[in-house]
Amino acid sequence: MRTVLFIIRKEFLQIFRHKVMLPLIFLMPVIQLVILAHAADFEVKNINLHIVDQDRSQASVQLIGKFRACRNFNLVGYSFTNQPAFDEIQSGDADLFLEIPPNFQRDLIRHNAASLQISVNAINGVQAGLANAYASAIIQDFNRQIRTEWARSPALKAPAGLSVTYSNWFNPDMNYQTFMVPGILVLLVTLIGMFLSGMNIVKEKEIGTIEQINVTPIRKYQFIIGKLLPFWIIALVELSIGLVVGWLIFDIPFVGSLWLIFGFAAIYLLVVLGLGLLVSTITETQQQAMFVSWFFLIIFILMSGLFTPIESMPAWAQAITRFNPVAYFVDVMRLVLLKGSNLMDIRLHVAVMLTAALLVNTLAVVNYRKTN
Amino acid sequence: MLPAITTDKLTKRFGDFTAVDQITFEVNKGEIFGFLGANGAGKTTAMRMLNGLSRPSGGQAAVAGFDVYRETEKIKKHIGYMSQKFSLYEDLTVRENIQFYGGIYGLPGKEIRRQVQELIGGLGMQAYANTLVKSIPLGWKQKLSFSIAIMHRPEIVFLDEPTGGVDPITRRQFWEMIYKAASEGMTVFVTTHYMDEAEYCDRVSIMVDGRIAALDRPRALKEQFGAGSMNDVFLQLTRPKP
Known part of the structure; x- marks a missing residue:
């Protein structure tokens, strides 16, 4: 010893x-x-977003507003056609672009359905996955909002949505x-x-x-x-x-x-x-x-x-x-x-x-x- | 009286290369035994087998009465070793090195304190006691290494080129230390390249290519080879044959 x-x-x-x-x-x-x-930190912040608004309607402006309000996204570009968005993804200035097609609002009202396209630069898989998830969450939220707003109109009798709430134990x-x-x-x-x-x-x-x-x-x-x-x-x-x-x-x-x-x-x-x-x-x-x-x-x-x-x-x-x-x-x-x-x-x-x-x-x- | 070291056809092979080839000799107690040979002749390898650092490939040997195969740890209690490579801790002071090795050899605290005083005093190193070993001159480092190698009063001390690179005055002082240790009954097994030092030994062996080419008292060797000095003896034995 x-x-x-x-x-x-x-x-x-x-x-x-x-x-x-x-x-x-x-x-x-x-x-x-x-x-x-x-x-x-696995949270992805500062995702550079480019929005292509081909509809230029009340609904599209409302949706864009939601993206702007989200702190995870930076709106770096806004255009009416796809080309500038492609360019920005190519040059790396944008990580993701959201395409709002023409007649977005009309389809939403008439057919109670409309489609949006999100394109993500997926070189960084983790960031791409999360960016997708965040964008989807915002769109869902937008969806719910317009349904409640427009629910008064009889044409849009939406079925009751199912919502899930989370409770995070041990790290609330x-x-x-x-x-x-x-x-x-x-x-x-x-x-x-x-x-x-x-x-x-x-x-x-x-x-x-x-x-x-x-x-x-x-x-x-x-x-x-x-x-x-x-x-x-x-x-x-x-x-x-x-x-x-x-x-x-x-x-x-x-x-x-x-x-x-x-x-x-x-x-x-x-x-x-x-x-x-x-x-x-x-x-x-x-x-x-x-x-x-x-x-x-x-x-x-x-x-x-x-x-x-x-x-x-x-x-x-x-x-x-x-x-x-x-x-x-x-x-x-x-x-x-x-x-x-x-x-x-x-x-x-x-x-x-x-x-x-x-x-x-x-x-x-x-x-x-x-x-x- | 049992000899301090006996070897019988002691051999060490590294793959195909035979570094030490069936050497047989005895070293008597209290003797200063010079172990000579050119670089690469196998001196260090032989010494490492004797002090338990290297396992022999063949033959027999006993050091202080203990077998080099089975009782290396017992051998280590009875020997001191000063390797060719300087092996004190350069980032410790003189005093700390003495304390450390004293502790490793299990000397009691009182004895360690006494040795620190005696050793530093004996070497005249008072001024260096608290200096890091890396900043003291080589000659003093070597003298310190030797003193530490024998501070636990071993029966046999192995010195591997202890005076390599030191000045003549320090070499002289070093040999005085060796004589003092031998006079107290310690057996000294020393390798050297300096032929004047070979003259100081009781007996010398000269190794050539892993074998012992000659072994006797310096005077007898000079007579045998008809040489005026050990230097001539050495050259006759080790010079490549034409």
Whole structure:
């Protein structure tokens, strides 16, 4: 145990001695959290809209007014023929155009039906999908409005419409930041933890000090624990800072127990840091370690359920996410912070993490060789 | 009395290349044993097998009475090692390096404090005690490395080109340190490229292409090869045959 303390002391001395390391470890993640939480927002704003009004009727003006009133759309062009709209889509000035055909109002009154066309630049599929959805919602709304307005006219006896209201549990305002910040925080803690630990042993290999350690009677587990604990402490401090930022700036609700979050993080970090050390034992240079770490991190992050729901992944991909520690922590953060889940609710997550921590760290100890 | 090191046909192969080819020798306790050879002759590889960093491909060897295959961790308790590559932490101070290695070798806290005083005092490094190791001169770094390698009082110390690149005065001081350690009963196993240093050793072996080409007291070797200095002996053995 005493030997472990000597290693921990040495690691901390080295970390805090390097003037670039401190801001790198503690400041950068905060900046990233603040920036990413504002940027990683699935709500699509500022959709550039061009309207082609071939009808120029009371109804078309009313519809256009609705689009102008919606903050998601910017009306960038208005014309009476299609060509200018095509041009603007082509040049990228407009993302979407709405074509109101001639006789729109007449058809609406006479046949109780009229058609509109929306054309979207779908290079960015997510934006296109959402733009479509927003536009459809506005048109539906317009539809309802004119029906009620014109309902007095006997010709337009519309059938009673069915309307659905939503109630969003655990994130009533559908605030994306509430949803994203805990997840982004997981990523940042993971990145810092995995890189710090992944670079560490391999750095000693590069400068040659590992030989001097290997020629001492130190036990392998002592060395690994000594290497793991400093980063474990740093990552937990990092998590605390991130949570404070989330609470102060983003107003993240802390519905569940913080103890549970930290308890789970403590186990989770053993997995991540153990993976880093494992990478460190199988590589020879920091560059190699960097590449291997990135390979895993990219998969972990993109398949964590943070950016795309795991439920909508194909079955084989869902199977992979069961081996993704990041997915478990993102889930636990959301469950505990937003929903208030307790230990019983996340017992499966805890069990999986404990098993993984044991497995990964045993592998790291076994794989670290004092004799080649 | 058991020898400090014995080897019997100790061999290390890397693929097709045989770096160390069936070397057999003994090193007596308290002896200063010079391990000579040209670059790439296999000195470092042989040394790494003896101190438990590298697993032999064949043959037998025992260091401090322990087997190099099965008891590497026991060997490590009884040896000190100063590698060719400078291996103190450059971003730690002199004092912190001593404390760290003292701790890793499991010295008690009181002993570590004593060693810090004694070592820094003995080397005359008081002014450098709190200086980062990267900013002290090479000669001092080497002397510090040696002192740290023997601070846990090992039976045998392995020195891999300890005086490479240091000035003659420092080399002299370094050898005084080696003599002092040997006089206290420590066995010193040292590789070097300086033939004047070879003269300081009790016995020397000269490795050529992974084999031991000669092994005896410096004086005996000079007689055997009819040479005036160890330098001539070395050149006769290692110069490519016409």
